[in-house]
């Protein structure tokens with residue numbers, strides 16, 4: 001199937017390209033940037049942008065499920081985001097509960113399975129409970145896997161993985177000869193998942209911000225100037241179309 005959708009990732013520039021069903025990324029990772037600027041542009045407090053970001057989340061989750069993407073990982077709160085003012089941190093960390101309260105029925109209806117990557121233990125207890133309920137009540141769903149990266153940082157994840165792997169080496173559960181890329185990957189939060197094929201970052205910045213550094217060695221990057229609360233299914237499909245035009249060589253010659 002071909003869908004003619006204007007490609008809107010660059011401001012004021014519309015190019016018609018075509019999304020082809022059947023050449024879909026298995027795993028899409030998204031850095032949802034620009035909430036604060038979205039709010040400030042409207043004379044609103046930054047919180048308003050984070051809250052508005054929730055409606056973009058549900059639009060993108062539904063679009064990804066519809067396109068048969070297997071895994072969608074959303075960078076919701078990083079290990080570095082604790083540096084923000086306390087009221088903003090507290091507000092963002094309550095959003096998953098609010099998001100699930102409003103959208104969990106819709107998410108379930110779309111056969112989505114919710115998972116969390118990152119360290120949940122440092123989150124507010126009520127947020128942990130809401131997330132655990134969502135994980136448990138969607139675990140039988142076999143459509144899109146939605147990973148919420150919460151209190152997640154790639155460097156922290158790798159150090160933690162190394163420590164667990166060293167412990168298994170010391171306990172002789174694995175041998176030094178067995179240690180390779182494949183083996184190391186099994187200690188990461190993303191164990192068993194495909195690496196991201198496509199990274200989308202909204203908000204105009206072009207950096208990785210400590211997100212899935214190991215997993216994104218050969219990921220295709222798509223940067224959009226659109227601020228996250230303005231990101232819709234159209235922009236999502238635009239990024240999918242851009243992905244389909246890329247030639248992936250993984251270091252080879254194609």
Ligand code: FPP
Pocket residue numbers: 032033034035036037038050051053054057074075076077078081092095096097099148203228
């Ligand atoms: C970055 O924008 C955004 C965040 C740190 C928070 C992202 C959270 C959400 C979109 C809502 C929570 C989602 C779920 C699924 C519960 P920024 O604040 O850095 O924006 P700025 O660069 O304009 O300041």
